Amino acid sequence: MKxxxxxxxxxxxxxxxxxxxxISPKFEIVGILETVKESINWLKxxxxxxxxxxxxxxxxxLSFDxxxxxxxxxxxxxxxxxxxYAVRAFKVNSLDYLLKPIEKEELEAALKKADLERKKNAPTLELEQLLHLFREKTPVFRKRFLLPGYNGYKIISVSDIAYIFTEQKITYIFTRERNIEMLGQTMDELEDExxxxxxxxxxxxxxxxxxxxGSIQNDMNGKLKISLKQDRSIEILVSREKAPLLKKWLDK
Known part of the structure; x- marks a missing residue:
């Protein structure tokens, strides 16, 4: 299987x-693509x-593009x-949809199903209906964090967060009041939430x-450098690939 x-x-x-x-040493990975643009060019x-x-x-x-x-x-x-809920919507249309972190057993079952559909030469995607279902669904994003505190719990509103950072594989919140709180989620999980x-x-x-x-400055090789209002000593580098996305995000 390719x-x-x-x-x-x-x-x-x-x-x-x-x-x-x-799962199978016979599987052949024909490519690993990272962007919508790269994927479109490859598939063409x-x-x-x-x-x-x-x-x-x-x-x-979004990969739907x-x-x-x-x-x-x-x-x-x-x-x-x-x-x-989004998963259920896609399952109705017999499209496999795996939540991260993906388990090997779930992946194996999904691949078997996809291979069976391919061999039957049956359509596996009703794309217009699927895209409509997902685009019409309004995602629900996190509004607050409940964190353990001294002899109890504390609530941190998402609107009070200045930035989130990771250090030695531990994730932290830095609030507008300059407090630091430790989180249990990974950066990847938070990005989706x-x-x-x-x-x-x-x-x-x-x-x-x-x-x-606070401010954005040009750096070498097309990179951008961000300084934050809460701490001007911190300089966050944005790669050349992500620089256009940052500018688009800020220019809404």
């Missing part, structure tokens, strides 16, 4: 590769794979962190609130 992976987080793509190898030029493992939220947009600009004839298994109109994943270490951006 498999195409569309996933912008390298560690998630590597994990998928390892699981696919464990290359032979259709037997199945596509496709993340929904990519660095340059791929279907509008390229002819996707392969069975698609979506992989993402959206809530269970927070409203993308308000929060931006600047790099692997930082997620920033739009109201905390």
């Amino acid at each position: 498999i195409l992976i569309i996933e912008d987080e390298k560690h998630n793509a590597s994990r998928l590769q390892r699981m696919l190898t464990d 030029k290359e032979a259709a794979p037997d199945v596509i493992l496709m993340d929904i939220r990519l660095s340059d947009g 791929i279907f509008e600009k390229a002819d996707v004839v392969s069975p698609v298994i979506f992989t993402t962190s959206y809530d269970e 927070l409203d993308p109109d308000m929060f931006f994943r600047a790099n692997r270490q930082f997620i920033i609130h739009i109201d905390s951006v």
Whole structure:
């Protein structure tokens, strides 16, 4: 089975590769793509794979945009962190949809189903209906965090967050009042839970609130450098690839 992976987080793509190898050494990974643009170009030029493992939220947009600009004839298994109600909507249309972190058993079952559909030569995607279902669904983003405190709990409103950062694999909130609180979620999980109109994943270490951006400066090789209102000593580098997304996010 020839498999195409569309996933912008390298560690998630590597994990998928390892699981696919464990499931069957006969699987052939024909490509690992990270963006909507790259995926469109690949699908226009290359032979259709037997199945596509496709993340929904990519660095340059939603993967649904791929279907509008390229002819996707392969069975698609979506992989993402959206809530269970969206999953049910897709299941009704017999489209496989796996929530991260993906379990090997679930992936194996989804691949068997996709292979069966492919061999039957049966259509696996009713794309217009599926896209409509997902685009019409309003995502519910996190509004607050309940955190353990001294002899009880404390509530941190999302609107009070200046930025989120990770250090030695531990995730922290930095609030507008300059307090630091530890979180149990990973940066990847938080990126999916927070409203993308308000929060931006600047790099692997930082997620920033739009109201905390102090200034932006050009850096070398097309990169951008962000300084924050709460702490001007912190400089957050944004890659050349993400720089256009940052400017688009701020220019709404």
